[in-house]
Amino acid sequence: LRNGKIDQFRAEFLELHPYDQARIFEELEESLRQEIYMYVSPEEMADVMEHVDDEEVEPYFSEMDPRFASDVFAEMSSDDAVDIMNQLDKDKVASFLTIMEQEDAQEIKDLLHYEEKTAGSIMTTEYVSLKASMKVQEAMNHLRTEAPDAETIYYTYVVDEDKRLVGVISLRDLIISEPEWTIEEAMSDRVVSVSVAKDQEEIAQMMRDYDFLALPVVDFQDHLLGIITVDDIMDVMDEEASDDYSKLAAISDVDGPNDNAFTSAKKRLPWLIILLFLGSLTASLISQFEEQLNQVAILAIFIPLIAGMAGNTGTQALAVAVRGIATGEIRKQGKVRMMFREASTGLITGVVCGLIIMGIVYVWQGNFFLGVLVGISIMSALIVATIAGSFVPLIMDRLNIDPAVASGPFITTINDLISILIYFGMASAFMNLLV
């Protein structure tokens, strides 16, 4: 395909959607990529780069001619350019910015200042705004000329003389308005905006709940700074979901299709080693009860069952709490109500599971007291574990730590400890009934 036939390749390649171009591009060897850099314009390359995963884009920009690379950045949406630059090392970014034209460079520099995961870092500055005093007819003409460079023209924000946000008008409303009206008459002044420092997860919630296609971003004096479009928010939703999910499983990052075994191991080992030390604590706890174990070795049989059940129910309570915090549901209802509900849920599940296992153990081992001991241990362990599973993330949220860090395995390991303490505590108290 691409041995010589440049025109044909260009024609076919550029017909594709940039997402597909990016997939093909990633499959190529470096020498072929170099040819592509020669035969496509920076603008065309920018489209491709916007559809490559941010974390994998670094080598491509390193192998490009720096002049070409900085042209590509200049042609990209400013928000996408910034996302990629956040992945590159600082010296390289600085050198691209110096080659770039003043105006483009300034735009990107401004965006690079905003903290990651805030409105400022995901907004784009390529938007069209209208003045309140314009006529509808004028506004349509303005949109027609600006359309090719803007991220969206379906929602246009209206500003006053001081660039303060005063309204919003959809293209839909614009085309059904009379041409001689002013924008002020045609627009809606109930415009919802977000502050530049707002967290991206909250913005995603808002856009989903209110079905917005775009949201204006303002500073503290209500000056319009940029807009966030729904396509960026879909990426945010995916990122946040994947984040919560990874943390529940205690891995730093679940998305790594191109990782090799070493990279995967590097992502998982830190958690495993921490858990290994926590697990050693459990072991040393049990060793305190060596005497009881020597007397009634059968006690050991139920250790994994009790610890496991406490871990399972803790993970369930944790997942509900973390999700509730993430969606803001818990703040609405109050934490006390949530805790009370979890305690009651723990009580119900504990009693049910406790009775079942009591029956199983009694029938299986023919030892009534052992059945009661295991049953009551499971019951207490489930109650405590359920409360711990919901309490720990709530406290972390209070301390402004991301509650998802209290991930599944941590809660599980903590609940292992608690449940074994309960089990052996009871066993030693009623030793005389067991022997």
Added chain:
Amino acid sequence: LRNGKIDQFRAEFLELHPYDQARIFEELEESLRQEIYMYVSPEEMADVMEHVDDEEVEPYFSEMDPRFASDVFAEMSSDDAVDIMNQLDKDKVASFLTIMEQEDAQEIKDLLHYEEKTAGSIMTTEYVSLKASMKVQEAMNHLRTEAPDAETIYYTYVVDEDKRLVGVISLRDLIISEPEWTIEEAMSDRVVSVSVAKDQEEIAQMMRDYDFLALPVVDFQDHLLGIITVDDIMDVMDEEASDDYSKLAAISDVDGPNDNAFTSAKKRLPWLIILLFLGSLTASLISQFEEQLNQVAILAIFIPLIAGMAGNTGTQALAVAVRGIATGEIRKQGKVRMMFREASTGLITGVVCGLIIMGIVYVWQGNFFLGVLVGISIMSALIVATIAGSFVPLIMDRLNIDPAVASGPFITTINDLISILIYFGMASAFMNLLV
């Protein structure tokens, strides 16, 4: 506010965004809700109902006058009406449909046929389509009149005389085209469509990757049946993420802010009881090694540590595999490569953790052979558990079972079993070195 002052309440309430109206509405007591039903139009009520959680909407429709309720359904977007009807019981739905006007009822009936979670069930039939032979000017006029009833007019799909999908034109392109062109000249014929039976998760991936605001849904002969808009897809993304997340924690449904303790317990108990039986299997496995435990009671100390580590690493591998299957990444790369990578990752993490724990046990217990035993057990358990964590979901995917069902606690419990077998197996083999 609402004791008598109906006009004022109407004015203030209806100024709000329907999402906020829904939040207020949900807080009211039944008597106040009844007043609202009297003072708002079915159309206004439809907007509110579209923003209430589908699972909580049932009581409201039951308490409404059936005539009013069916008018509300008729005014809703057909896709939202169907989502809600899927939550109501069949007799009630049938009675609403009989009161409704023929045309609206037919539209909803058609949609009710589609299987849940497919394109058919999330698409809306309120769209505008254009004929390829229309002039741009005509098309603009057509859009102006149809705009109020359509879900979106930003992307309009173009059909031929047989209602077959032949192209797409964005409002953006429409306003920059010359009025006397035909749609056929102005449109793009590279239109991406989805079949009515396609899974909603795949559609969400597509819309995110290609940054679409809308997608046309077609039948097997390419006839345009409906469209899917980005706001529906955001709900799908949330639902799917929450689904994967719930399953990783083994709860049927994580979203239940208004659940009481009994409902919560009912969602969690089935899983806990199944896990209780699986846990009893582990217990009965250990009981096979009672003799060894009687000889070396200290063996029991390390049971939770070994089982716990196997569970943790299994959960990590599981999360990566489930996510990889969900995003389609694994299908791209091939399962064999994935399995090979997981096995290598298991080997690396196993060796590292095994060596660490060997050191800890040796220093702590002063028993070299015990250290070696625990170390080698952890090493083998991690390798096997990592492979199991990724293998089980792959097999389930092959058997067309949703791999997320192999949720965290299941893998954990299975890995408990395997790791304990390894541990006691080795302990009995080398008993003479330990005693």
